[in-house]
Amino acid sequence: MSGVVVVAEHRRGEVRDVTFELIGLALELKAAGAGPVAVLVVGREAQALAESLAVEGVDAALAAPADAEGFEPHVTQRAVERVVQQRAPLVVLAGHTVDGAGFAPAVAAAGGLGFASNVLSAAWADGALSARRGAYGDRLVAELAFDDRPAVLMVRAGAYPAAARSGSAPAVEVLELDDASGPTAHLGFREADTSGVDITKSEFLLSIGRGIGEQDEIERFEHLAERLGATLSASRPLVDAGWIDSARQVGQSGRTVKPKVYLALGISGAVQHLAGIRDAEMIIAVTTDADAPIFGVAHYGAVADVHDLADALEAL
16 A cells, blocks of 8 residues: 545636645655655546646546536545555545535445544654544544554645646546446536635635624724725634624634734634634734733734724724
């Protein structure tokens, strides 16, 4: 057994960003001794998309053509199982996404492989794989050790920097699948309602927590974020209370973000929240609790009332 297989995700002829994040993790595992990296693309345009995966360090590009227009979980499961049988990889990486949930657990169960979803990080050391994931409703972070057992990991989108798209793609190996009929069929696309916001793409996030006080204050901080050229985000308690849309939630049970600037106002910094901001280039924290955990990761911090800060910024 050797190597890492990345299961690529794509939509409407484009490889999704999570694929390059998975490749980034795969290359880290390869550098630590896990073996060569192969990327598998399944679907109608599999070969063309596989040829576009030009990432330095990827050793093999695999294409499993299928007639289905969109993602079909049973087709991808069949393709991954074929690759596992042929290559016996130590690690299979999939996204912790709707697509990933459709096939990754089934592959692990059918093959008797190790499995972890909602993976925040993974490492290869002393010939064995370990992974960290959210546990108990994301109230804790669990560390799992797989020893010498091959494993399937569903890695959270945004948890790893995307691998650079450079170099030339390796020659594509085409896999022939058996009859692709199954219990489901793709009917069409319907976009999820995200209120037009993708906080994972923002370079400047102004994030608010319980320290703002009341729901009526949210509008004030929306205006402040707009004035500063930032995108408004929030911690889980505000989402749980129904004060703000879940698309704006930062943390293990929300979005993992990596902005250039993360301005946290009234956020104490529970472990789930801190896991979601670990890759931010600069974290600025303002809260009245001098012992707040967020000060342990912040580059700059102030023990102050967020409303006083808002007054000062609005006066500029």
